[in-house]
Amino acid sequence: MAEPLVIVGKGMAATRLVDELSQRALGRYSIAVIGAEPRLAYNRVLLSPLLAGEIGVPEIELKPAAWWGARGVSTFYGRAVTSIDRAAKSVTLEGGLCLPYARLVLATGSTPLKPPFPGIGLPGIATFRDTADVEALRAQAERGARIVVIGGGLLGLEAAYGLSRAGGKVTVLHLVDRLMERQLDAEGAGLLAHAMNKRGITIRLNAATRGFVGTDRVEGVELADGSVVPADLVVIAIGVRPNAELAKAAGLTVNRGILVDDRLASADASIFAIGECAEHRGQVYGLVEPAYEQARVLAAHLTGKEASYAGSLLATNLKVSGVGVFSAGDFEAGADDEIVVLRDRAAGIYRKFVLREGRLAGCILVGETSGALFYLGLIRSGQDITAIRADLPFGEAYCVREAA
Template sequence: MERKRLVVIGNGMAGVKCVEEIYKLDSQRFHITIFGNEPRPNYNRILLSKVLQGDSAIEDIIINDWSWYEEKGIRLFTGETVVRIQTGSKYVETLSGLRAEYDSLIIATGSSAFIPSIIGVQKSGVISFRNIDDCNTMMDYAKKYRKAAVIGGGLLGLEAARGLLNLGMETDVIHNAPYLMNRQLDRMSAELLRKELEQQGMRFWLNKETESITGRSRAKGIRFSTGATLEADLVVISVGIRPNIELARSSGIETNRAIVVDDYMRTSIPGVYAVGECAEHRGIAYGLVAPLYEQGKVLARVICNQESNPYTGSVPYAQLKVSGVEVFSAGDIREDEADTALQTYDGIRGTYKKVTMRGGIVRGAILFGDTSEGTSLLGLVKREAPVSALSNASDNSGGSDQDDIVAAMPDRETVCACNAVCKSAIMCAVIEDGLQTTEQVRDRTKASSSCGGCRPMVAAVVKFALRHGKEGMASSAPAVCGCTDLSHELLKAAIAESEFANSQEAMLALGWRVASGCPACRPAIHYYIALLQPIADTSRTLASRSESYVGLSVGIVTDDQQEESAGYDSRLLGTSLYNAGETLPFPMPMRAVITSGIHNPAGVLVHDIGITGAPAGWEIYAAGHAENPVKQGQLIGIAESDSLALEYAVACMQLYRERADFGEPMWKWMEREGIIEIREILFDTDYRLELADRAGAPRLSLKSEERLGEGICSK
């Protein structure tokens, strides 16, 4: 296949991350050209403060060096600013006259520092803090001058102030709100942060409006709206960002605050996409790393013509170190957004924790001083977990002992949210690949390579893996029952490594305390033996019928007239689904329902699998539950054909069979795994087909004589 031409405007984190994802999916699909207006390769802008503070060199924050572009065959033009997009003829042109034609175009122009209308802001000695050149300017000023002022008490402003302190400058921070980081913290955590930073040498001017920059040709100080003044040789402005959209706007692409995109990152012009800080999705322009990376993954699949889960937005969160102080914030934390569900303060350890709720659902969290619970709390916010889940999270936190905290984490819990790296991936990198340091794990898995906020927890997992080895995998999970110390994960692993003829042999070999087991463990062992043996081994599969949940019940609601006009065949799809699941053992009884349209709902959203006809095709839902607690099924995909709908449903059931614990209902498994991870797996065509094959699913038959099984109810 002839390669298409892909042009990327912007060599920042969002655009290049999308290119990385494209290469993972289809490395031969495009000839790629990237334009960047800085004279250097892709680097981690979030770590600029580390360079300013002297903790890192510029080389240390480079994400992809020059050789990476060469190895991938990417044409990189640095120091080039694109000034024109000709959407009709499909080419871009730079200020220097370079021209590149494209079949697909990604706009990833990012954002610039927002400069408020302060009198004298154009004077020498007034700078922003957005790139490496700004870092160099600040370091040069520190060699000549003594006093600095930072306008802006948000994250970036505080990091700049910390860097200026390290450079030996007296530093004042001016903030127009009553407390610091007011978008991420509440008043109490902000007050704790202020006291800590004051001890480090910063001075704060809160609730102050800057009226002008004093001095003739260069900055000499600041005058507030009250008339008070403050001396300063260097003024750093850090009050927010402004998406770079002039190029898109002048090219006829729809813009609002940023470039308007849909759920697949498409702009108003066909073949033109936008991603990152310059993109506005459902009225929101994100400035955090994780949402930008999530957008990049969706866009990569779209641009490679692969099925993609739509981007539906992100939970805003930040896990970071502010001048050496660990801080975590996620979701809705302001008083007008949610109520307080949990609030604790430890004056001895200097730690603070607040969790918010609305309507009985966890909505947000703040951690100060100890962010070890950050990833688990973020998971609760993303899953919209009930507040009752907080008790389990608190029980698992284990205080300040990092070893206990890591041991209590499920293996599939996300540690690095920016790059979606879970605990087990880090453990495997250490145990199986022989890695020894956090830096080696970062290079291999990308964990902590973006914002760096998760680095303490990554380091804790690495230490845990080095100390405990394979025994640390899933070691914290509760035992199946009192007959054994093995968790479900360890029991499955033990059964997978052996060929037990029956549960009695398994219990004997695995050192069961009660020779005959109990009602809790016997069916679990039956199930795992059946699950982990080849499908063809019917004697073992049927042997598990007595105590395991075998088979799938399917309900079908049809409307012949509607089906004829829409081209659906719910009977055929229902029969094929029943045939695929009738002999399979499941962790819990499985129920599915299929209906030809939304006017015949049939409880699609409250069954384990629910499939309904819609204008775009079959909509497939999973993990609904009609009894207490009532759970609404989650949309896992839309299929244009009957065979693809069957493929989605069977693959989802097989994933549930393989990953759930025996006795764990599908809705609880999906809450634990997370709908985003499940969708990503099912949208991977090869993985989806592999799951369907492992389930032994027959291809959808078009024969009219297909039988209706006894587990099918047709109306």
């Protein structure tokens, strides 16, 4: 008889886990997937082009309803889990339904940070996290609203791009001196900012938010220097925090996220966590690829294979405001490291490679990201690249030719 496996959360991590399990041992588990949003699982990475009107809602769905049914998965959408009873090995949903489990996987994701700035409760202050946000934001952007996006990281720039494409007049406020400081160095960030300016998006750096002004709704963002940026709509995109409250209430160990070991198990050996809600070796990952790697490891473990998760190499590969951006590894060079750079400002291209003891330690690509997977492979493998050093900026074809 199939063991009951309950997955709380129906995002990208949960979907990949079901996919991996169905490929490895279809029918071994009786799977139930529970999600608070009342719709099929979808790709959050595509929310920006959805906001921009470049794609439609059907195009962001991860799997059709028939896919879930063909794998015997019971889906409970629009119904959040309210509690976990570890002693009884069951979860309770809104409305009172109780589901038993032999194994429980928490893939509850994260929620946007919304700091308690003065005026934070004014209407017209929003976040950018799900399809409901997209619908509300697009309606404002299409009217040509003045929109301020707070946050110049990945999420903020994706929101800015989508809002600008939808018709909004967008200003991005960022607390520090460069965009995407976790993924780009100063030169790469400067090139990206220039490209966004050319697309009509205003960038203001070193801009610390003090609060919001307005009467019936938000009318502007007040900065620490006393200036006010007019706004009909404000989107806060300064980061996320793991959804770990359910786990904490159940008595599991929680730091920033739900603490898991190399098998992705929590303090309770029958409860696991993957994706943005999980904390592994002190690291909480906010990117898709680590969640997918965790899903693969957990699926192997749940099907009786020896598998362990040792962490993920952080890599970002996407288009920001239509500009290709790739970043991986240690892109800030140390005192003994060597830097190889290719730059063409007129073409909007910047390529930086950090070499450490004859190996590729990290790289940044802005404007032209071809070869990104090749470079990622070199970083992961740690192979000696001395023979292809001179051709490194020109991509895989040149490097392979040189090596031959």
